[in-house]
Amino acid sequence: MRRVFDLPSESDKKCPQCERLLPITEFHRNRRRADGLAYYCKICAAARSEASRRKRGIGPQKKASTPVPAGLKWCPDCDQIKPLEDFPRTKKASGRHSYCKPCHNRRDRETAQRLYGGTREYHLRRRYGIGEKEFQELLAEQGGVCAVCAAPDPEHVDHDHRTGWVRGILCFNCNGGLGQFRDSPVRLARAITYLRGTTWQRVLIHPGVYQMCSPTRGRPPSQRS
Known part of the structure; x- marks a missing residue:
């Protein structure tokens, strides 16, 4: 009886850490790699990131205590669930920063104070x-x-x-x-020419009658004005 082996398909990838053959949906996107996928699967990548945080003395990553409904986002700093519009935009895949706008601005001020005074x-x-x-x-x-x-x-x-x-x-x-x-020096030069040569003036043309004239437009100003 012929034995049939499961061959990897183009939609599968092997994680070098857990050595499992997984669908590519189990890997994060990474444009810098040739296949466009992260080196480790999502589970192993999360475990490695958590281990790195422990090694650097960083506390456990915060998580929302309650499920976050669709169209909303949880801010780890103020521990509140807010609409997506309350989070600054970013070019990352999620499209929004991790912290809401007030917390994001506060963090920016603290960083500027710490690094630049x-x-x-x-x-x-x-x-x-x-x-x-x-x-x-x-x-x-x-x-x-x-x-x-x-x-x-x-x-x-x-x-x-x-x-x-x-x-x-x-x-x-x-x-x-x-x-x-x-x-633009050209625009500024034209503005100077305009101010010097086309300023409108009120000119007396008859007793008690005035007309707005310009040295370069319309009726020239009277010599007696």
Whole structure:
């Protein structure tokens, strides 16, 4: 009698730890691997992760005390079940962060305080590549005023959006103005031309009668005006 052996199919994979031949649905996705699947099955991967946490002195992973209904998510920090919209979005497979927005923000502040001494230092380092020390040095080189309008105590870092290089320290209005003009010298030059040459004026054309005129549009202003 011929013996029939179970041959592995393309939908199966062997876990090197438990040595079981399992369906690929029992493996997490991993785009960095050739087969697109994790090296270990889900059960073994969870056990290895838990063992690693114990070795590093990290406490047991928290779990919800009650089942989480579909469309909701449990936050390990505040131990509350909330709608998915209450969790920040992420590019991970789940689409949402592990912690709800208030807990996520609190953790961010604590991390910034621990690593950088405050959220401002973290913000400057992360976005512009400089710290508060470099900010103050650059501001001192400008004489403590806005690099454009010379207003005192500017607080906004201006940078080239194409290269990311820091250009100077500006006040709120000048920094926003450059952004509105898209950092374009051409647009700024046209704005200067507009302000100098097409400003409308109220011109007296008859006693008690005025007309809005421009030096380059419509009726030129009277010489007596």
